[in-house]
Amino acid sequence: MRENNLRTLFAQKKLAFNGWASIGNSFLAELVADCGYDAVTVDLQHGLFSVEAAVPMLQAISATKAVPLVRCSENSLGEINKLLDAGAYGIICPLINTKEDAEKFVRACHYSPRGGRSYGPARGVLYGGKDYFEHANRTILTLAMIETRQGLAAAEEILSVPDLDGIFIGPSDLAIDMGLAPDAWNDDKVDQAFQHLIKLCQARGKYVGIFCGSVEMAERMKAYGVDMLVPGTDAQLLRAETTRRLNILRG
Known part of the structure; x- marks a missing residue:
């Protein structure tokens, strides 16, 4: 089966950079993936497109060296199964607030006896290889999003779930749930939550x-020792660079 390079980088203790495809267009997804990211996540939670639109985006990402990931819209076995069948090599699942949420998520990502995923990988075999079934359970990456105070409080229990590879921190929603603005990543309470979650993961392997919504935040998270960071969505980076060039040209 095709190697999951994110697992390789993790084993080598090397930081992975993850692109974020929030615009439902396969050419743009391919363009983002070709920029040198280690992975690209197709965002079905906040991206304004459907599962059907995600398939050609995964195909486009697969034409590059980037690992194709998906953030599913919800903790749904049906949707997660469909995305894995379509060739996603990892799932980021939003709003994991309890150990039970994490168990449900992990079960959807694995074939029996480790889970309840239904067999029918379709395009997954084309991307992963003919021995997909034999190796999928230990190749697919499962990341539970911690983005609420409830999830933060239950983080140790969530990380204790067998076959959950780790977490993905949602800083904006976590800040909002703490009564702060979405971009309050620099607030002491939010920063302490980041450090706590990162240390929990590091202690448990x-x-x-x-x-990360800014380069400044990304630099700090890099210093804290995260394994993977997102330096912005495709839409954010397009807007930022367009604005920068126009400002220069307009003087």
């Missing part, structure tokens, strides 16, 4: 990723 678990994967930890985070979305």
Whole structure:
């Protein structure tokens, strides 16, 4: 089966950079993936497109060296099964608030006896290889999103779930749930939560990723020792670079 390079980088203790495809277009997804990211996540939670639109985006990402990931819209066995069948090599699942949420998520990502995933990988075999079934359970990456105070409080229990590879921190929703603005990543309470989650993962040998809305935040998370960071969505980076160039040209 095709190697999951994110697992390789994790084993080598090397930071992975994850692109974020929030615009439902296969060419743009391919363009983002070709920029040098180690992985690209197709965002079905906040991206304004459907599972059907995600398939050609996964195909486009697969034409590059980037690992194709998906953030599912919800903790649904049906949707997660469909995305894995379509060739996603990892799932980021939003709003994991309890150990039970994490168990449900992990079960959807694994074939029996480790889970309840239904067999029918379709495009997954084309991307992963003919021995997909034999190796999928230990190749697919499972990351539970911690983005609420409830999830933060239950983080140790969530990380104790067998076959959960780690967590992905949602900083904006976590800040909002703490009564702060979405971009309050620099607030002491939010920063302490980041450090707590990162240390928990490091102590347990678990994967930890985070979305970063600015280079300054990304630099700090890099210093904290995260395994994967997202330096912004495709839409954010397109807007930022367009604005920068126009400002220069307009003087």
